[in-house]
Amino acid sequence: MAHDTLQKFMFEGAPVRGELVELSDTWRHVQARRAYPAAVKTLLGEMLAAAALLSANLKFNGAIVLQIHGDGPVRLLVVECDGDLQMRATAKFDADTVISENAMLGDLVNLHGNGRFVITLDPKDKLPGQQAYQGVVPLDGDSIATVIENYMLRSEQLDTRLWLAADEHVSRGLLLQKLPSTGGIDAPIDDDLATWDRSVMLASTLKQAELLDTDIETLMRRLFWEETIRVFDPKHPTFRCTCNRERVGSMLQMLGAEEVESALAEMGQIEVDCEFCGQHYAFDKVDCAHLFAVESVAEAIPAASHVKH
Incomplete structure (x- = not known):
């Protein structure tokens, strides 16, 4: 059975690296959450491929989160990918708005020029006081690829x-990146630039339809057959949602007892559906009382210890 695949490679003798990714099972799981309009589906699928490509080069144990906050009919696009290439993604959009199949990025998320692109690097095991790194920039570009390219160059x-x-079937992507030269003063910088320029020129012959319809092995051979390339062991992205009942409970605790009690009085129980996977969580009065009883006990423990001493 074929797996979703991310293939890393290096151009021999030059500081240029590349990656190809193909997501079908992971993408199918993302789409199972809700019916996305075709234009929204394209943007979210492209972000999914981009997150996998960027995550593969992270040097820390944690997750990368790509977000686009929009001011058009699409309010949010978010993709999360951890170091093991476990991924999840979702989009929020105005259900009452008719979205054209041919709608472009600007029409969907940057209608009034207030759209924002956010990259968050969230370490899994944070040191005391350590916060996730977050970069926030205006949307600079007319496609997901261009927005990320501009971010990477500037930031x-x-x-x-x-x-x-x-x-609707597959999400694919190709990344090329020029690394800082590691050579000394006599390093052939012109050769490095030539390799970079040639690799970009070759990849630029790739049409979107060809990218959608061609597997990774064939694409690499078709694009770079004249180049000397070192290929690494492939990795296999998967869909995985990190939601659980404990996290939802923590979210309710953050809302505060007063607001939770008000919601319970109105609805009888609090129901939460995960935006990423659709998992349903329900908390009745007993569940919520337990949440805040546990919180009260946790707060009381230090005080009790202090009295003891």
């Missing part, structure tokens, strides 16, 4: 090129 000082495509 990370890395020349990065992306080719992304998605339909």
Whole structure:
């Protein structure tokens, strides 16, 4: 059985790396949550491929979260991918708005110029006082690929090129990145630039339909057959949602006892559906009383210890 695949490779003798990703099972799980309009589906699928490509180069144990906060009919696009390439994604959009199949990024999320692109790097095992790193920039570009390319160049000082495509069946992407030269003063910088320029030129011949319809092995051979490339062991992204009842309970505790009691009085119980996977959670009066009883006990323990001493 074929698995979703991410393939990393390096151009031999030059600081240029590349990745190809193909997501079908993972993408199918994401789409099972709700029916997305075709244009929204394309954007979310492209972001899913981009997150996998960027996550594969992270040097820490944690997750990368890509978000687009929109001011058009699409209010939010979010994709999360951890170091093991476990992924989840969702989009929020105005259900009452008719979204054209041909709607572009600007029409969907940057209608009034207030759209924002956010990258969050969230370490899994945070040190005391450590916060997740977050970069927030205006939407600069007319496609997901261009927005990320501009972000990487300005914020990370890395020349990065992306080719992304998605339909209802598959999400695919290609990343090329020019790394800082590791050579000394006599290093052949011109050769490095030539390799970079040539690789980008070759990849730029790739049409979106070709990217959608061609498997990773064939794409790599078709694009770079004249290049000397070192290929690494493939990785296999999967869908996984990190929601659980404990996290939802913590969210309710953050709302506060007064607001939770008000909601219970009105509805009888509090129901929460995960935006990523659709898992349903229900908390009745007994469940909520237990949440805040546990919180009260936890707060009282230090005081009791202090009295003891």
